[in-house]
Amino acid sequence: MLSMDDSTKFILKRLIRRIPLQMLQKTLSKWTYLREDLDSLDFKQSKYIFTECLLSLFEEKGTTVKRITELEMIYVIENPNQGMWHGFQLSDAEEDAPTVDLIQFKEQFKAHLIELNSHVSIKIKKHTDEAIWIRIAWGSNFTNPNHLKPTYAVHHLQTPYVFVNGLSLKHKPLLFQALVLATRYGSMKDAHLSGRKLTAIRDLLMRQYQQMFPTKHPRPLQEKNPVPTNPKIEKEQAVNTENRMQVACEAFGDGKLPELQKAVYQLETKFRDDSNKTLKSREEPFRGVVEFSSTNLLESLRHAVSSGIAATPVSALLPAITQKRRNRFIITDK
Amino acid sequence: MEEPRKDVLGHLAMLEMKVNHFAVKQQVSCEKEHKATIQALLTKRDQLKSEIKTTTSLQKIRTLLDKTGVPCQRDVDDLDDGSENSQLLLLMARHTQLKDLLYAHHLIGGYDVLLTEGKGVCVSMATAYESLYLETYNLEVKLGPKIRISRHNIPPFIPLEMLVKQENLQTDFSAFLDTLSQYLNAYVGRRQQLNFIKENHKSVQLMETNAFCTILVLMLTVPGKDIAVLCTLEYNNHKRCLPTRVKIESKDTVLPSSPQWRKNQALFLETPVHRALVTLKKTGSIV
Numbered sequence: 001m002l003s004m005d006d007s008t009k010f011i012l013k014r015l016i017r018r019i020p021l022q023m024l025q026k027t028l029s030k031w032t033y034l035r036e037d038l039d040s041l042d043f044k045q046s047k048y049i050f051t052e053c054l055l056s057l058f059e060e061k062g063t064t065v066k067r068i069t070e071l072e073m074i075y076v077i078e079n080p081n082q083g084m085w086h087g088f089q090l091s092d093a094e095e096d097a098p099t100v101d102l103i104q105f106k107e108q109f110k111a112h113l114i115e116l117n118s119h120v121s122i123k124i125k126k127h128t129d130e131a132i133w134i135r136i137a138w139g140s141n142f143t144n145p146n147h148l149k150p151t152y153a154v155h156h157l158q159t160p161y162v163f164v165n166g167l168s169l170k171h172k173p174l175l176f177q178a179l180v181l182a183t184r185y186g187s188m189k190d191a192h193l194s195g196r197k198l199t200a201i202r203d204l205l206m207r208q209y210q211q212m213f214p215t216k217h218p219r220p221l222q223e224k225n226p227v228p229t230n231p232k233i234e235k236e237q238a239v240n241t242e243n244r245m246q247v248a249c250e251a252f253g254d255g256k257l258p259e260l261q262k263a264v265y266q267l268e269t270k271f272r273d274d275s276n277k278t279l280k281s282r283e284e285p286f287r288g289v290v291e292f293s294s295t296n297l298l299e300s301l302r303h304a305v306s307s308g309i310a311a312t313p314v315s316a317l318l319p320a321i322t323q324k325r326r327n328r329f330i331i332t333d334k
Numbered sequence: 335m336e337e338p339r340k341d342v343l344g345h346l347a348m349l350e351m352k353v354n355h356f357a358v359k360q361q362v363s364c365e366k367e368h369k370a371t372i373q374a375l376l377t378k379r380d381q382l383k384s385e386i387k388t389t390t391s392l393q394k395i396r397t398l399l400d401k402t403g404v405p406c407q408r409d410v411d412d413l414d415d416g417s418e419n420s421q422l423l424l425l426m427a428r429h430t431q432l433k434d435l436l437y438a439h440h441l442i443g444g445y446d447v448l449l450t451e452g453k454g455v456c457v458s459m460a461t462a463y464e465s466l467y468l469e470t471y472n473l474e475v476k477l478g479p480k481i482r483i484s485r486h487n488i489p490p491f492i493p494l495e496m497l498v499k500q501e502n503l504q505t506d507f508s509a510f511l512d513t514l515s516q517y518l519n520a521y522v523g524r525r526q527q528l529n530f531i532k533e534n535h536k537s538v539q540l541m542e543t544n545a546f547c548t549i550l551v552l553m554l555t556v557p558g559k560d561i562a563v564l565c566t567l568e569y570n571n572h573k574r575c576l577p578t579r580v581k582i583e584s585k586d587t588v589l590p591s592s593p594q595w596r597k598n599q600a601l602f603l604e605t606p607v608h609r610a611l612v613t614l615k616k617t618g619s620i621v
Contacts, residue, residue: 098493099570101549102542130545158546159490206490213472213487214448214456323485 008065009055011147015072016051024050027075033067065147069123073135076152077127080198083165087193087205090160090179092186098158100184102126105157109134109182116174121145131156138171151175154198160185161205163198192326200258205325210255212246240308247312248305251319257298263327265290265317270333285333298322388423395427445511453477454484459515463523463575471518473511480504491546492517516573521547523575523606530608537621538611548572550607554620561586563595563620567602575606594619 019027025043028034034041037057043050058068076082106124113120119139126132134153137145153175154163162179176188195201203209234241271279271286279286294300301318304310321327440446446458457473474485481503488494497517501510524547531538531552539553541564550567563584567577580602582590589595598619601610614620 093493093496098491098546101544130543156490157544158548161490207487211472211485211487213458213474213485214450215458216446216448 007144008063008068011065012055012058012063012068013051014148015068015075016047016054019075021047023075023079027071027078030074030078031071033063033070037061066121066123069121069135069137069147069150072150073123073125073133076135077125077133080154081196081200084194084196085163085165085198085201086167087191087201088162088164088176088188089191089205090162090183090185090188093160094184094186097184100157100182102132102157105132105155105182109178112181113174113178116177117171119143119145121147136171136175138168153179154202155179155183156206159206161191161202162188163201163205165198192328194327195260195262197259197261200260204258204260204322207325209253209258211322212249212254214250241306244308244312245306247314248302251305251314252298252302252322257296257302259295259299260297260321260327261293261295263292263297263318263321264329266328266330268330268332297327391423392427392430395423396430399427399431445515450474457511459511459518461515461519461522463519463526466526468522468526473514475507481507488514488518489521489545492521513573520573520575524548524569527575527606527608531611534608535611535615546572550577552607554614556589557618557621559586561589563589565602567607577603577607 016024024047028041029038040057041050041053045053109124110122113122113136117138117140119141121137121139123135124132125135132155134155136151136153137147138149138151139145149166149168151167151171152165153167155161160183164175167175180186180188191205193201193205267288267290268285271282274280292301298321301310301321305312305314317329317331320329436447443460443462445460448456448458450456454474454476457475459471459473461468461471471488472486473483473488476482476484483494483498483503486494492514494514497510497513501513503510528540528543528547528550531540537555540551541553542549542551548569550569552565552567554563554565555561556563561584563582566579566581566583568579568581569576570578580599582595582599584590590599594617598610598614601613605613611620
């Protein structure tokens, strides 16, 4: 019976520690590898004892690192809103880009990436929502693939978007090259959109949230978000409230908005305020960074406009987040 | 005794004077009011008269436009007024004509076009399949030296950039919109067929689908013999709801070339897949 080596044990322990206790049973039951053994596991034990039981079970079965990475992938796919996701966009599609299918993509991606770095461990899985999940553990000539710091990439076929988590600068060109060749596009560039929640980044970049467009029939008053206030004030202010709501929704969206945490504006513009003569007289641009952060940035901005805290018309820089689908901007004097 | 009475009488006299004075004033102000009302009504009448004149001239030009398409300058000049007014009337007639045209387009189920602020247009395309209205897709376009798409909610797998290049957005905007509408309607049609299969044909297994609904692989079961048949439908013409290629495979190598299954293959090419499956069930080809 092959015994698991220390690194494998360590990886398993780290993974089980990462999965919260409440999700442990659900996640493990999704893993087909443990189907028969699931009944023999006692989930009511403390996590430490449970981990030890699991370890001994795996040692009996001779579980390899690859198997454990299956479990990690199941967990990450079910709980994608952790870490930091970055959005990328493919451009210059070749003629056959729209007809790339799953099998072709898998084969091509694996082949190209292994050609660039033969010491990688790749796992590709198609999720039910048509998303292709790729897990890559990177190694080198001197080390085995590092399963403690894997890169995850998500791509939806027939769309030019890729979402990446945990990619180091060193491996970026390799992953990009493999993706570009496998999807039959010309290049891949940064979409300048990042956040903790994959669902938010994906919904914003792929336009899968409720946008509001000008219509002939503006929606009736008082239908959405009835806020219980003094009915006399409400009646007086009904038209104003509705107008502000309309402007806010047109700028940021309707209903549930993608949950972004930050928007960063890098300014490289000349200082304009009259109150500070020294700064104003300088010729070079005044470099500054403005950062908005919130648990749900778009919702906060929309509320600021709809409640009247922010004056309308809204500065074009804020709705640019939804319009241009990015949250990192560099603003220069043109 | 005299003093208080005088005061009371004096007071009463004063009050009477006030009343008289007030009554006279009232009369005068009433008159003023009446005069003002008359003036206002007169101006309103003049305003309405000129409006009637404009509307009738507008209608005349409009009927000319509708008939000939190009108004004859002579006819326009005939409708008195100055030359500037006739130009304005012409523009107004054109405007109403375009509005009616857009409304007619909306009624027949074509896309809606709305003006937005900042020199732009918003096009709303409704999609439908088998008499059922499905999503409305919107496209906001900025008009300038170059037409630029600023915002939209079209799904990412519709190749918008390719269509922009193909249909040459700058020169033939309506052709671009027509093609886009075809793509969108075909997509929702294919997706709706897939939904019907999921709902009504639970015995059919969906082996492979994709987000754009351009490939569909079904696993069908032949009754009695319990043989599985793999049916691959490829929708390579993205403007249509019907497949361009149908492949029938089975472990039983004779089956795909049998006359019944050749007919079934042809059926898949001509009928929407959910209806074809109903026919196949009726004829007993599948379970």
